[in-house]
Amino acid sequence: MKKVAYSKDEKYIYNSCDINKVTKVVKKLDKDKLLKVQKLIMLNKKEKQIVFETSAVYPQHFYPLSILDYANAIKNMLINDKEELPILSVSSKDYPYCDFKCKDCLADPTRKWAIDNLKEPQIELEKYKKILKQISLFSKKRGIDSVRFEICGEGNPDLYKYRSEIIEYAKKECNMGVVYISTGSKMDSKLKETLVKYASYIRISLPGISNEAYEFYSEQPARKKFTFDDSMNLLKELTELRKKYKRENELLIGVRTCMRKYNNGHYISLAKKLGEMNVDSFQIVKVLTENQEIIIKNSLDETTKNDILELKKSYKKYGLKHLQVPNLLDKLYIDRTLSKTKKPSKCYSSMLSPILYSSNLIVCIHWDKIRNIKEFHYGKLKGDDNEIEKLIYGDRGEEIRKKIPSSCDNCCALNDNLLLEAIRTQLSLYNNLDDIEFLVETEEE
Ligand code: SF4
Ligand code: SF4
Known part of the structure; x- marks a missing residue:
């Protein structure tokens, strides 16, 4: 064939x-x-x-x-015979405040730490622009025209005052592929328009996939709560705007939810709803936790397992273009423990996809690395010429990378690192x- x-x-x-x-x-x-x-x-x-x-x-x-x-x-x-890589993707955690208080929120401990310990939990607009420009120049010198720029939670990114300006700048002035991840609960019309015009991917996070489950898992303190129905209306509006701006071939719109008890029985109906609205992608993931006991205890129930198997078979029939579900349908919680035999020899993702946490450039998104400035932060970016080269490939960067992944017990980029090693x-x-x-x-x- x-x-x-x-x-x-x-x-x-x-x-x-x-x-x-x-x-x-x-x-x-x-x-x-x-x-x-x-x-x-x-x-x-x-x-x-x-x-x-x-x-x-x-x-x-x-x-x-x-x-x-x-x-x-x-x-x-390998051709250049130099252990240097471009930045292909930078994930920016630029807003450590949220209107939700989700159960199992991974950002919760790190964003509290950031507010107390980073003098500048948010980046001022002009400095942010200079930093993005330097990241794109750094990678351009290493053969990459368009860096993936992921704007994601440590809070609700919709609430950052200059969100539309920074997205437009990243696309128009730095040619970045903007990926935006949010519940969308605070997206105003300007942000929706900007995203649809300039982003490459909008992914809406769903804490629950029915009104009841959404309310239960999002634990919103406000009296007027954002609901599951509101998020469906938002998705409809975004797909319609995408049609209006003729960006169907470029802009990916998707949703992500975690496997949780009160989501049971709603996966198939949601997939159909998403397909009808022309949403492209549906991701169902396991909840990530530090707690080994929770991982061991919580196995996946039969109804969810069967629904996921049915989705794998029929997602295209429901109108979806892409589906991502866990490979192993065993536990509700994800285990990213690094065993000695599974460890790659190098942490490629610390070079290819570092994290921008406010203006701090960090090896990865792991909760311990974020909270350890001394050992795992490459340094604070100011937006100066050539500063990224000095930070990642200077003495300090080399020292940091000597300790990883040998000192890492679990890894947030395990699959990437193993694949790149292979x-x-x-x-x-x-x-x-x-x-x-x-x-x-x-x-x-
Ligand atoms: S929306 Fe995201 S950042 Fe906010 S509480 Fe929920 S999981 Fe945490
Ligand atoms: S946890 Fe994983 S991604 Fe982070 S530094 Fe260690 S090996 Fe790299």
Whole structure:
């Protein structure tokens, strides 16, 4: 059977023993193709042979980039013979206040710490712009045109005073792929318009997936509460605006919820509702916790398991383009413990996808790393020329990375690090990396 795969700018048609290249068919992988990525393939062009492939590719996790960008970054690092990588994705935690008080909120301890310990829990607008400009220049020098810029919770990002300005700036002046993650409870019309015009991905978080579950899990202190129905109306408005601005091929709109007791029995009806509204992606994840006892005790009930299996089979029939559910349908809570055998030799994500917490650049999002300025913060960014090079690849950055991942007991980027390690191992088998091309195989067209 013929299959189709794409490199950065070429299309390949192949079966297991024959690879043909059709050049200049596609300039950039669009939303539909990125969501259909099923495999990363490593091709030996000289021999016309596939030498490695993996299906651990997580399309929406990397969107609007793809695993192809990450694989090529590792390849370029080896070609340049220098342990340096561009920043491909920066996750910004710029607003440590929230109108919700969700159960199991992971940001709760870190944002309290940030308010008490960082002199500047929010970044002032002009400084924020300079920092984004420097991040995009840093990566441009290392071959990357568009950095993924994820704006996400440590609070409700809708409430940051200059939200629309910073999104517009990131897209127009830095060519960043803006990913926006929020409950949307405080999105005003200006923010909705800005997001639909300039973002690449809007992901609405749902603490619960019925009015009752939403109220129960969000624990909103305000008398007038944002409801599950309000979030459905918001999604409808966003998909309609997307149509108005003709951005259906670029802007991904999705939702994410956790598997929880009071969500039981509502997954299928929500999937149908989302499909009818032209929402693209539905993610169902396990709750993350530090508490090992909770992980061990809480197994997944049969109804949820069956609903998830049904969704895996039928999500397209319901009108969704993409579904992400846990691979292992065993526990309600996620276990990210790092065993000795599972540990990668290097923390790639500390270079490829660091965290911007206010103006502090940090190795990763892990709660212990955020609260340990001395050992895990690269430093405070001011927006000065070349400061990122000095912080990440200067003596301090090198010292920080010597301790990781050996000193990490659990890892928030375990899958990414293991995958990138596997890619590096495969590449190191070849003397001439110009013979190697990475492709992503998509679903049949
Ligand atoms: S909306 Fe997000 S940041 Fe706010 S309390 Fe809930 S989980 Fe925490
Ligand atoms: S927990 Fe450790 S290995 Fe994992 S991303 Fe953070 S620094 Fe890297």
